[in-house]
Amino acid sequence: MATTQRAASSSGxxxxxxxxxxxxxxxxxxxxxxxxxxxxxxxxxALIGAFxxxxxxxxxxxxxxxxxQMTVSPGERVFAxxxxxxxxxxxxxxxxxxxxxxxxNEPAPGATMFVKRVVGLPGERIACCDASGxxxxxxxxxxxxxxxxPGDVPSSLTFSVRVPVGxxxxxxxxxxxxxxxxxxxxxxxxxxxxxERVVGRAMAVVWPLSSGRSIDSPTYRx
Numbered sequence: 001m002a003t004t005q006r007a008a009s010s011s012g013x014x015x016x017x018x019x020x021x022x023x024x025x026x027x028x029x030x031x032x033x034x035x036x037x038x039x040x041x042x043x044x045x046a047l048i049g050a051f052x053x054x055x056x057x058x059x060x061x062x063x064x065x066x067x068x069q070m071t072v073s074p075g076e077r078v079f080a081x082x083x084x085x086x087x088x089x090x091x092x093x094x095x096x097x098x099x100x101x102x103x104x105n106e107p108a109p110g111a112t113m114f115v116k117r118v119v120g121l122p123g124e125r126i127a128c129c130d131a132s133g134x135x136x137x138x139x140x141x142x143x144x145x146x147x148x149x150p151g152d153v154p155s156s157l158t159f160s161v162r163v164p165v166g167x168x169x170x171x172x173x174x175x176x177x178x179x180x181x182x183x184x185x186x187x188x189x190x191x192x193x194x195x196e197r198v199v200g201r202a203m204a205v206v207w208p209l210s211s212g213r214s215i216d217s218p219t220y221r222x
Contacts, residue, residue, distance in 0.1 A: 007061035007078075007097050007113040058082050058200055060207075061097055061113060067172035067179070068115055069149055071095060071215060077207035078115065078215065080200035090168065090195060092137075093147075093217040094118045095202040098170070098193055103182065115202055116180050117147065120161070120169025122195070127160035129153075146218040149174040157182050167192035 003076030060082040063072050072078055072095075080097040090096065113145040119135065119142075120126035127136045134141040135154045135202070144154055152175045159182060163169050170193055172178025204214050 007115045010053075025134060042152075061115065061202075063115060065107065066174050066177045068117070069174040069177075071117075071147055071173045072115065072202070072205060073211075075208075076205050078202040078213055079204045079206045080202045082200040084201055085198070090118055090121070090198060091217065092118050092121055093220065095215050096168075096170070097199045097202055098197045099124070099199060100193065100197070103181070103189055103191070103193055103197070113199065114170075116170035116172055116178075118168055119171045120163040120181075122163055122165050122167060124169075125160065125162050126169050128155040128158055143220055144218075147173045149176070152176050155182060159185060161185070161190065164192055166196075167191075168196050168198075 058079055060077050060079055062075070062077045064074055066074055078095075078097070094114065096118060097113060097115050099112055100114040104114055106112060120137070125138050127138075127139075130136050130141050132141060133143065133153055136142060142154075148154065155171075155175055161169065168190070169181045171180040171182065181191035181193070202215050203209055
């Protein structure tokens with residue numbers, strides 16, 4: 001089936017009322033559709049995976065670092081599917097595997113695949129932090145309570161960036177132990193990752209079997 005590799009772990013500004021209304025409506029309509037797509041993806045993987053079609057269906061990656069705890073722990077392996085982004089765009093909250101060569105420093109020689117969470121989408125301004133200590137997206141606070149590592153703050157580093165068209169702002173869930181987009185603010189490229197570098201969406205922990213579970217995208221509350 002799939003081989004295993006190691007992975008180191010819209011629009012412009014809107015008013016707060018418009019952004020909340022838009023995202024609330026979007027969440028209500030997109031959630032059932034996303035679940036249907038995920039079910040179809042799992043079925044496709046079960047039917048096609050045995051034929052060695054990793055280039056199209058998905059691939060398994062091992063996680064060596066702490067940067068995505070508690071979502072994924074060191075030593076676990078995740079299945080990254082390569083189908084859903086043929087039907088939908090990358091969304092905030094997705095956990096993605098991407099090729100960080102030339103963008104992120106290699107944690108070990110030849111280690112260029114990373115796993116992080118999508119926080120900022122093309123065209124958005126991502127900033128840290130507001131008076132309540134939360135990240136903001138176009139000035140509106142982002143609730144990350146569903147996945148942020150217990151005891152961590154959204155970021156100890158103050159920043160404000162506009163995500164370029166075609167690129168993403170990626171962060172680990174264990175913010176105090178993650179060298180993510182924030183670590184490259186002063187470097188060429190600013191830590192932004194081109195969308196075409198995304199290999200797939202990490203949708204499940206598949207090893208060890210006792211820890212098997214799905215990796216769900218969060219439903220953001222404003």
